[in-house]
Amino acid sequence: MSLDPLLLEMVACPAEDHGQLRYDEQAQTLTCESCGRVYRVDDGLPVLLVDEALVASDADLEEKA
Incomplete structure (x- = not known):
């Protein structure tokens, strides 16, 4: 199931x-590209x-970039 593109524009990571x-x-x-x-x-x-x-490891983030 895909997410509505409009919803994706509105949601944000709640972390500082x-x-x-x-x-x-x-x-x-959904993965936060910052944290x-x-x-x-x-x-x-x-x-x-x-x-x-969950917190992705740095290696996971680099693989998907």
Whole structure:
């Protein structure tokens, strides 16, 4: 399931050191390009809770860039 492009323009990483979010449709995740937090997308809705986010390693971020 893909996310609405308008929704992607409006959502932002809730962490202090936030940046632009990159959507991975296959994994159903949003990754912050600044802090590396990975947020899941459940049934087309981003779960933007810092406490539930995973932190991508630097290697993961470089692979996807």
